Amino acid sequence: VLVGAVAVAIGFRSTDATALEWLAAFGLLVLFATALTWIAVGMGMVSPNAEAAGNNAMPMILLPLLSSAFVPVDAMPGWFQPVAEYQPFTPAIETLRGLLLGTEIGHNGWLALAWCLGLAVLGYFWSAAKFNRDPK
Secondary structure, three states: OHHHHHHHHOOOOOOOOOHHHHHHHHHHHHHHHHHHHHHHHHHHHOOOOHHHHHHHOOHHHHHHHHOOOOOOHHHOOOOOHHHHHOOOHHHHHHHHHHHHHOOOOOOHHHHHHHHHHHHHHHHHHHHHHHHHHOOO
Protein backbone atom coordinates (compact mmCIF):
# COMPACT_ATOMS: atom_id res chain seq x y z
CA VAL A 1 0.00 0.00 0.00
CA LEU A 2 2.84 2.37 0.87
CA VAL A 3 4.66 1.72 -2.41
CA GLY A 4 1.40 2.21 -4.31
CA ALA A 5 0.73 5.49 -2.52
CA VAL A 6 4.23 6.74 -3.30
CA ALA A 7 3.83 5.70 -6.95
CA VAL A 8 0.61 7.70 -7.25
CA ALA A 9 2.18 10.63 -5.40
CA ILE A 10 5.08 10.81 -7.86
CA GLY A 11 2.85 10.55 -10.91
CA PHE A 12 1.81 6.96 -11.68
CA ARG A 13 -1.56 6.91 -13.39
CA SER A 14 -3.35 3.93 -14.85
CA THR A 15 -5.83 5.42 -17.27
CA ASP A 16 -6.62 2.15 -19.06
CA ALA A 17 -7.25 -0.14 -16.08
CA THR A 18 -10.80 -0.99 -15.08
CA ALA A 19 -11.92 -1.59 -11.50
CA LEU A 20 -11.77 -5.35 -12.16
CA GLU A 21 -8.17 -5.07 -13.38
CA TRP A 22 -7.23 -3.05 -10.28
CA LEU A 23 -8.88 -5.72 -8.12
CA ALA A 24 -7.00 -8.47 -9.98
CA ALA A 25 -3.71 -6.58 -9.54
CA PHE A 26 -4.36 -6.15 -5.82
CA GLY A 27 -5.27 -9.84 -5.52
CA LEU A 28 -2.05 -10.86 -7.28
CA LEU A 29 -0.02 -8.65 -4.95
CA VAL A 30 -1.69 -10.17 -1.89
CA LEU A 31 -1.17 -13.71 -3.20
CA PHE A 32 2.47 -12.99 -4.07
CA ALA A 33 3.14 -11.44 -0.66
CA THR A 34 1.51 -14.44 1.05
CA ALA A 35 3.66 -16.87 -0.93
CA LEU A 36 6.89 -15.04 -0.13
CA THR A 37 5.85 -14.75 3.51
CA TRP A 38 5.43 -18.52 3.81
CA ILE A 39 8.84 -19.07 2.23
CA ALA A 40 10.33 -16.56 4.68
CA VAL A 41 8.60 -18.36 7.58
CA GLY A 42 10.17 -21.63 6.45
CA MET A 43 13.58 -19.98 6.25
CA GLY A 44 13.08 -18.57 9.72
CA MET A 45 12.05 -21.96 11.11
CA VAL A 46 15.29 -23.59 9.96
CA SER A 47 17.41 -20.79 11.40
CA PRO A 48 19.43 -21.43 14.55
CA ASN A 49 18.71 -17.98 16.05
CA ALA A 50 16.84 -14.72 15.49
CA GLU A 51 19.76 -13.00 13.73
CA ALA A 52 20.08 -15.80 11.20
CA ALA A 53 16.31 -15.84 10.69
CA GLY A 54 16.41 -12.18 9.75
CA ASN A 55 19.25 -12.73 7.31
CA ASN A 56 18.18 -16.01 5.68
CA ALA A 57 15.54 -14.32 3.54
CA MET A 58 17.97 -11.63 2.31
CA PRO A 59 18.65 -13.37 -1.04
CA MET A 60 14.95 -12.91 -1.90
CA ILE A 61 15.59 -9.16 -1.96
CA LEU A 62 17.78 -9.66 -5.05
CA LEU A 63 15.10 -11.44 -7.09
CA PRO A 64 13.31 -8.25 -8.27
CA LEU A 65 16.66 -6.90 -9.43
CA LEU A 66 17.19 -10.07 -11.48
CA SER A 67 13.79 -9.80 -13.16
CA SER A 68 12.14 -7.66 -15.80
CA ALA A 69 11.28 -4.99 -13.23
CA PHE A 70 13.89 -2.54 -14.49
CA VAL A 71 15.14 -3.94 -17.81
CA PRO A 72 13.14 -5.95 -20.38
CA VAL A 73 14.26 -9.57 -20.56
CA ASP A 74 14.97 -9.20 -24.30
CA ALA A 75 17.51 -6.42 -23.56
CA MET A 76 19.51 -8.58 -21.14
CA PRO A 77 22.58 -10.60 -22.15
CA GLY A 78 21.66 -13.94 -23.72
CA TRP A 79 23.20 -16.01 -20.93
CA PHE A 80 21.18 -14.09 -18.31
CA GLN A 81 17.77 -14.14 -20.01
CA PRO A 82 16.74 -17.60 -18.72
CA VAL A 83 17.56 -16.52 -15.15
CA ALA A 84 15.36 -13.46 -15.44
CA GLU A 85 12.60 -15.16 -17.37
CA TYR A 86 12.15 -18.27 -15.22
CA GLN A 87 11.95 -16.82 -11.74
CA PRO A 88 8.81 -15.77 -9.83
CA PHE A 89 9.09 -12.00 -10.07
CA THR A 90 9.13 -11.64 -13.86
CA PRO A 91 5.69 -13.16 -14.57
CA ALA A 92 4.20 -11.30 -11.60
CA ILE A 93 5.65 -7.98 -12.77
CA GLU A 94 4.59 -8.53 -16.38
CA THR A 95 1.07 -9.46 -15.24
CA LEU A 96 0.82 -6.32 -13.09
CA ARG A 97 2.03 -4.22 -16.01
CA GLY A 98 -0.55 -5.82 -18.25
CA LEU A 99 -3.37 -5.26 -15.80
CA LEU A 100 -2.53 -1.67 -14.91
CA LEU A 101 -0.92 -0.34 -18.09
CA GLY A 102 -2.80 -2.29 -20.73
CA THR A 103 0.18 -4.22 -22.11
CA GLU A 104 -0.04 -7.83 -23.24
CA ILE A 105 -0.13 -10.35 -20.38
CA GLY A 106 0.13 -13.52 -22.47
CA HIS A 107 0.95 -16.59 -20.40
CA ASN A 108 2.46 -14.54 -17.56
CA GLY A 109 -0.81 -14.41 -15.63
CA TRP A 110 -0.99 -18.17 -15.35
CA LEU A 111 2.73 -18.41 -14.57
CA ALA A 112 2.40 -15.81 -11.82
CA LEU A 113 -0.53 -17.69 -10.26
CA ALA A 114 1.35 -20.99 -10.51
CA TRP A 115 4.44 -19.48 -8.86
CA CYS A 116 2.33 -17.92 -6.09
CA LEU A 117 0.38 -21.07 -5.33
CA GLY A 118 3.44 -23.30 -5.61
CA LEU A 119 5.57 -21.14 -3.31
CA ALA A 120 2.74 -20.69 -0.81
CA VAL A 121 2.05 -24.44 -0.61
CA LEU A 122 5.75 -25.29 -0.44
CA GLY A 123 6.40 -22.66 2.25
CA TYR A 124 3.36 -23.70 4.28
CA PHE A 125 4.18 -27.40 4.30
CA TRP A 126 7.87 -26.72 4.94
CA SER A 127 7.03 -24.43 7.87
CA ALA A 128 4.40 -26.76 9.29
CA ALA A 129 6.70 -29.78 9.07
CA LYS A 130 9.52 -27.92 10.77
CA PHE A 131 7.22 -26.52 13.46
CA ASN A 132 5.62 -29.90 14.21
CA ARG A 133 9.01 -31.65 14.31
CA ASP A 134 10.70 -29.25 16.73
CA PRO A 135 10.13 -29.98 20.43
CA LYS A 136 9.17 -26.91 22.38
